[in-house]
Structure formats: structure tokens, C-alpha cells
Amino acid sequence: MTDETKSLRDVRLEKLAKLRELGVDSYPVETKRTHRAVEVVDGYDELEGVDVAAAGRLSAVRGHGKAVFADLTDETGKVQLYFKKDNLGDDFELLELLDLGDFVNAGGTVFKTKTGEVTIEVKWFKILAKGLRTPPVVKTREAGDGTVETFDEFADPEKRYRRRYVDMLVNPASKKRIADRARMTAAIRRFMDERGFIEIETPILQPLYGGANARPFTTYHNELETDLYLRIADELYLKRLLVAGFEKVYEIGKDFRNEAIDRTHYPEHTLLEWYEAYATYEDCITMSEELIAGLAEEFHGTTKIEYQGRPLDLTPPWRRAEVVPTINDATGLDVFDCSEDDLRKAIEKLGGETQESWTRYKLIDELLDLVVKDEAWDPMFVTGHPAELSPLAKRSPGDPRIVERFELFIAGTELANSFSEQNDPLAQREALEAQAEARAAGDEEAQTVDEDFLTALEYGMPPAGGIGVGLDRLAMILTDAPNIREVLAFPQLREKK
């Protein structure tokens, strides 16, 4: 804490002490509240002349000698309070001991000022909670055309993220994003539930991690005396539920990947996964179009939205691009019938870089990025990945070199990944053992062999379509957030030393 903070804080501590001397409890238990702020404003026609009581924070104070105007802000918005010495007598002096940010309970008669603002003429008030810190004072002015000009916005990203409660307190847009995200999650659950899916929670602490290629967080359970991993995907457990006899399951939860943070990546990210028996990845295409287009309609009233100043058309059906033909067209190669050297040259020609250790399939993956993903803005399904890139997917009946899979790209980032799920226990074992080999050869992100999962498959898993959808990124698109941190309530920053 700096000295300056202390001095502002000291002033408030002194006021708190004075209140105590006067016998005022600055943190009382009881609140009397009949209306929320915006209910008073919107209900003016019925409430004119009626006594109401509101509670909230003092967000502005405008003194006029023997009268004071103040804004009282609660979760709904703000209502103006009018304190008059004539009405309040000695209590009027207590206003001196209130500060911006204090929680206050006030009751009185609803009226409209000369300038037409709905206001409560206060007859009584009491402090509900004294604040010791001065909140940043952000002021706004509404122009005639409805645009809002903001002064001294609390804008430093570091300060905003480190004290997110202050950010959300003084920046309505920050708070709205978080609330919109919650609405989005609720809408998704409704969407899934309406279609007969049930949400089942699967383990976050896992003895083995799988279902994706990523480095995990490791932890230790004292009583079991064993290392455990924080899950990197829900996939393998949700598929066990298909074995168990559930036909439509989903889960919304956090996955943990021990990786760097950037604009679209965060180590604990929220994923929606669903699995539907007797469906294929084609069904997942339809359903993801319906889900996301429906959310756009719900949030924006249209599927033609804007993201970061650029039009984004979410109207289904969405474009599709097949991996192999697209790469072949762009490079003039046949990716299944050319040398690794050709692939490397093609990558360099497209402005990419390669690493010595990369396998053929990693090279193809890189080409995929360069050729397909970078141009994807409006939604695009990238389908038909080489089988070696997708150990948990079923091979395409028409071409065993590729799988029944899509990745969905929107606004330049991957939003979903889906396959017709591999349910052949022997083929699955083979694919996972190939992963384990790659792992032994140094690929830290290759998957491991989960014997219990393979055993489950041997009991029989129905054919199924499955998908994982990145909900942080979906929230970014729906709330026009430039950075993943904006859709997280409390993003992590490096500790200040």
C-alpha cells in the first residue's frame, strides 16, 4: 500500500471513528428495501408521491449547501437521492461522514426534479457499509444523441485485472460481459436439456489424462499416495458413460492445460463437450450451427453480428473445407504421396517455419494452419484430417487415410473440435499405442494409453458423434471481447514482487 492510499484511507477511518462516537453502526445487519433503483425510475407513473426505500452504493454526490443530490447505484442501475436539511434535521450532518462507494439505505417520496429526473426525496437514511478505499471516480455524460462520453475511465489493463472487483464496480461494460457469459452458459444448458441431453460431472482429478494433446497440471493426493492430473479434456469419461448406457450426455466444465496465456488461450478454460449415441460428426455440425446461431439470435437478435469492428456472419449453413484437397490445391502437392522434404519446402514457401523434429503429420498440421485456418473469419468447418492427427476419431469409410472429423473456426480461432468417435476397441488401442510411441520419442503432448478406457470400449460403445466447444472463445465472440481475460471474472496475472 502506498502512502497516498493511506492518507485517503485515513480520512475514511476518521469518519468511521466519528460515526462510532455518534453511536452509529457503520455495518448494521438490517436493510429496508422496497424497490430497486431502476424499478423506482421505471415505475414513476405509479410511484409519484409514494414512499419507497432503496439500497445501494453512493456513486456520485453533488452538494448544494443545505441540500445534497446523490446517485444511489444498485445492480439494476441508479436512482437519484435528494437530501434536504429541512427534511432531515440533525441527520443531515451525517452526510458529511459518507463517501463515494459507501453502501446506503434511503427512504422517502418519489418525485421528479425540474430537469425531469426521477428522484427520491429522502426522509431517512442509514449507512449499510462504510468503504475504506476510494473507488476510481468514473464519470459519464450522455450526449443528446444518446452516446455516452466517459471521463477518467478505469482503463489500465493491469489494474483492471488485478482488482477485477473494482473494474466491474466502475466499468459497467466489464460487469456486463461477465453477466452475459453467465446468461450464455445458462442458454447452452437449456439448449442441451431441451434436446434430451443430461449433464453429468466427470472427474477433474484424474490418474491419467487424455482426450486431447496438451501438457497437464500435476498434483498429489496424500491419502491415496498418488500423483493425479487435472483433466485436459472430459472426453474419455463421457465416452465411458456411453458404454454405461447413456445415449445423450454433456458436461460444461473447466479443463486445465499447462500452457502460456495469450489473447485466445488460458490455462483453465471452459469446455462444453457432448456425446450422442447413434449420431455422427455430421449431426454435430448441424447441432453446433443451431447452438451458436441461436445464441447470436438471442444475444443480438441476428446472426449477422460484428466482432472487433469486423462483420461476422454466423448464418448457417457454414462453409466447409476439406483438409487434403485444400492443401493439395494450395501447394500443388499430394500430401499423402510426397516426401517430407516437399512438405517442409511448401511450408517455407507459405511463410511458415519448420522444426527438425517434426513428423510428417505435424508438417501436414502446420500446412493446415497456413492454408486453411488463417483465412477463416466467418464460420468454417475444416474436415477430413489425416488419421494420424486424430487418434480418437473413426476413419472415413471412403478413405482410411483420413478421419470423420471437423474443426470449427470462427473469427480466426478454433472454436470446436468434433468426430465420429472411435468405438472399435482394437483400432483405438492401436492409435493410442502409436501416441504412446510418439510420446516416448519426445512429444510431450502426445496421449497416453488409458487401459481402463480401452477396457470400457471392449464392453461395447455405440457409434456416436462427439464434440468439444470452447466456451471462453464463444463468449468472446458473443460479447465482442478482444481478449479471453475479458470473459473471465478473475484472470490470473503474474504475482507482483
Added chain:
RNA sequence: GAGCCGUUAGCUCAGUCGGUAGAGCAACUGCCUUUUAAGCAGUGGGUCGCUGGUUCGAUUCCAGCACGGCUCACCA
């Protein structure tokens, strides 16, 4: 991990071609009983991110470090 940029009052920002800093809002004092970025008058508040170097003198120049932002790499 790399490159570029940033860090000055509670908040938003100026500024010092090197002589220990300013504004608005917030705070404090006074005036003001329909204001709303209320107004008017006045006051206080800063080891200029940290540590070193150069210098008579560093917040300013240089280096290192910390934290952050953007871009790239990695990745969903």
C-alpha cells in the same frame, strides 16, 4: 521463449533538450436548498516501477531487473 512499447498523485494524463514535477476529477476547508462531468474560492497529496551506472546533480541519459500491453512462437 523473442521483438516492440509502456510504468509520473486514488483515477485519467501532461511534463522536465539533466537543476528533485503539473492539470482535471477524487480528497480536505469555506460558500451555495431542484443539481447531474453541479458551480465558485482555497488547501493538502508524489522516494516520477525497482536496482545500479554516467554526472557537481538523474524522474529525465544508459544498463539490468520486475510487472503489464501488443505482435510472433507454442497451443484449444
